[in-house]
Amino acid sequence: MLQLLTRSVLGPLARAVYRPVVSGAEHVPAEGPVLLAANHRAAVDTAALGLVSPRPVRFLGKAEYFTGRGPRGRAMAGLVSALGYVPVERGHAKAGLAALEAARRVLEAGEVFGIYPEGTRSRDGRLHRGHTGVAALALATGAPVVPVALSGTDRVQPVGARLPRLARVEVRFGAPLEFSRYTGLAAAPAIRRAVTDEVMAAILDLSGQEYVDTYHPRPERDAA
Template sequence: MHVLIRWLLAPIMRLLYRPEVDGAHRVPRSGPVILAANHRAAVDTAVISLVTSRPVSFLGKAEYFTGRGIKGRMVARFLAALGYVPVDRTNAKAGLAALDAGRTVLRSGGVFAIYPEGTRSVDGRLHRGHTGVASLALSTGAPVVPVALLGTERVQPIGAKIPRIAPLRVRFGDPLDFSRYEGLEGSAAIRRAVTDEIMDAIAGLSGQEYVDRYHPRPDDLRPPVSA
């Protein structure tokens, strides 16, 4: 399945969308790497996976991998080939499980992608990043490559199930090295400083307006139910 995606799906995507990819050479060819990206659409994960020369791992809801029958098994195999790592997000320790999954990928020398905002931006702005990305960088020593996705919100607007044809651009920034903070992972102030530096780099690549507050979760954006 992985070979099918790399050699069939990726070329088809490039033919249809002709994405502009800037700075792909900035992703180190070997060793652990964190890709930290803005998040505009559900299609973002597929785009990152298909324009990066190395296999990329992402977090995915565990229930996506538990479907029954032929369809369920095919979906699970497809997601695994795209690089999804199943994580149970339904319990109180979901955040720790997510970080542990990321560390496992990085300590094996792989590439792990994360959206520091935690959810898709519905207002087009770049919101304050959660410090999980800093925890991963500090605990593993992996460099962080900032990534900007431009146009994916037009390829798959919120609510659209089928991607559309629209201009698409992916920009990779210079790797950020945080080895100067080695041993300081336990400091909340250091994690905040590292995360803010990463978000600043993403903003510089994407051109988005930065908002220094966390983006509301999808459930928080729903209108209240009338009594």
């Protein structure tokens, strides 16, 4: 309910200020589980994607965002909850498995889950090799994957900028990808790699970025 209220209030305001160009939104299935797999250009990508998507989107968020104290901490907790974040613990050996399990629960509830296969936002503007979590989720739940390309968000909030700036944002949704042909093969690393590469190729077609077949290194503060 809170997420819907936030979308109804912040969505029109953000569209009025930033006038985002949105195309292909009709590709997002009207019901059932959906994975939105996007490139990652800036910290504001989650807000941009969540506010222009035709359906509410859930994202993973660090658990500490939900437990802050004082006015600032409570404001942050309210904001991330309103934006649809799902709390996950980070910084321990099982964090990756916990994140996948949290995402799987969202999809099995028939909701939309947003994921950035690159794992972190690109510092060089290029599209980097995707991690296979997106494939693991698609194969485990049967959810279709809608590729998404965001552009302009890196100008709204460049690396190191604390406050957003005015810049035109474009969000392109691609045709859904489904992987039922791999039913029963989710445990095979080669299959997960093939599915991930197909998703990244679709994102590349939408974004027009230069592709780099290496993982983007995580900044120290993201890896902590």
